[in-house]
Amino acid sequence: MEESIKYLKEQFGLKDVDMRTYSPQVLAYIGDAVYELIIRTVLVEQGNCQASILHKKASGYVKASAQASMILALREELTEEEHHVYKRGRNAKAFSMAKHATMSEYRHATGFEALMGHLYLTGQMIRMIDLVRMGMERTGGLP
Numbered sequence: 001m002e003e004s005i006k007y008l009k010e011q012f013g014l015k016d017v018d019m020r021t022y023s024p025q026v027l028a029y030i031g032d033a034v035y036e037l038i039i040r041t042v043l044v045e046q047g048n049c050q051a052s053i054l055h056k057k058a059s060g061y062v063k064a065s066a067q068a069s070m071i072l073a074l075r076e077e078l079t080e081e082e083h084h085v086y087k088r089g090r091n092a093k094a095f096s097m098a099k100h101a102t103m104s105e106y107r108h109a110t111g112f113e114a115l116m117g118h119l120y121l122t123g124q125m126i127r128m129i130d131l132v133r134m135g136m137e138r139t140g141g142l143p
Contacts, residue, residue, distance in 0.1 A: 005123040019085075019122060024092035024114045027085070031117030036062050038132055061141060064101035068108035070135035071115070077134060082115055089114025 008014070019027075039061045043054050060066060071086060078086060090111030094103075101109065119128040135141075 002123040002125050004125070005121075017121075019118055022117075022121075024085075024089040024110070027115075027117035027121070028089050028092075028110050028113035029117065030120060031113035031115065032062075034120045034128070035067075035113065035116045035132065038129065061136075064105045064109035066139070066141065067112045068101075068105040069139045070132075070141070071108050071112035073138035074131055074135045077131065078115075082118075085118045086111040086115045 009016070036058065039058050040054070043057050075083070075086075088111075090107045092110060092114070094106060094110065115131075116128055119125070119131075
């Protein structure tokens with residue numbers, strides 16, 4: 001586990017939890033936030049510009065259709081465990097749906113977010129960043 005996650009857990013008295021006990025929706029919840037933070041960091045580090053422009057650019061990467069394209073481009077790169085987490089997220093019962101996405105895109109995006117959440121909570125930030133970079137390269141979305 002990476003040092004930053006260990007430190008976070010130590011400072012807040014958080015115990016290690018078996019990831020299999022988390023619902024796919026919970027993994028997707030945290031995965032969505034972490035993935036967006038990665039995208040925002042990449043965009044901000046490219047240079048200073050208006051927040052509205054950054055928001056518009058970030059939205060193009062974090063929308064369901066973009067996440068669905070990314071995970072479909074990455075499926076061959078996933079480990080068996082990562083693929084299992086993705087499928088759990090993809091197959092989870094959806095209580096809502098993104099406004100501008102098909103049900104298929106939404107399900108794939110939820111699987112992608114669940115995978116991101118799993119990688120984050122298990123301290124695999126380097127793996128997560130590598131997958132995001134590969135996905136962006138393969139979908140033509142590298143900023």
